Amino acid sequence: DTGVSQNPRHKITKRGQNVTFRCDPISEHNRLYWYRQTLGQGPEFLTYFQNEAQLEKSRLLSDRFSAERPKGSFSTLEIQRTEQGDSAMYLCASSSIQGTSNYFSYNEQFFGPGTRLTVL
């Protein structure tokens, strides 16, 4: 399977615990995005990387959240001191941005299956 993969698929934790999720993007995709989706809502942007550089972070990403993409390949999203409000589906997407500074290919983002987090 050459799509975006995410692990674990489900995570149940107690409030106050730390959790870490992993995303493996489509091979050679240089952009990687994290989104959060709560029940009945559309995905909300959290942060994204181009290669190993984190280019933008949403205000939704409190200081308890941190994301990394070492070596520009897989990415991890860590939530420290989880709260019940963190319960959601965490989605990863990847895309390939190519071109010069004046022209880029379409930003077609391909999503993984998500990690469903439940904080008790």
Place this chain on the structure above:
Amino acid sequence: QQQVKQSPQSLIVQKGGIPIINCAYENTAFDYFPWYQQFPGKGPALLIAIRPDVSEKKEGRFTISFNKSAKQFSLHIMDSQPGDSATYFCAATPYTDKLIFGTGTRLQVFP
């Protein structure tokens, strides 16, 4: 200005019907408008996308209509099937940036 408004929230049609889902945006910097289909427990899957330099795009049974002056776009599903029952999200982005999603439309197609 960053919002994408989507309607209706839910839609029920019979097999063969043509459900239409509408979206509106404010930010004129948006220039890429994809539609995603999501089944329960799965990530969103890209269905079809359009840029504002065309007014319509068709792929199989799915058609996007785009009205740049009204800042509105819609998804039409021709000859809908029970297997099309899913949640559909419109989205918008200023080209190479993050996606801004609508709130979703839950579609049910009955046989």
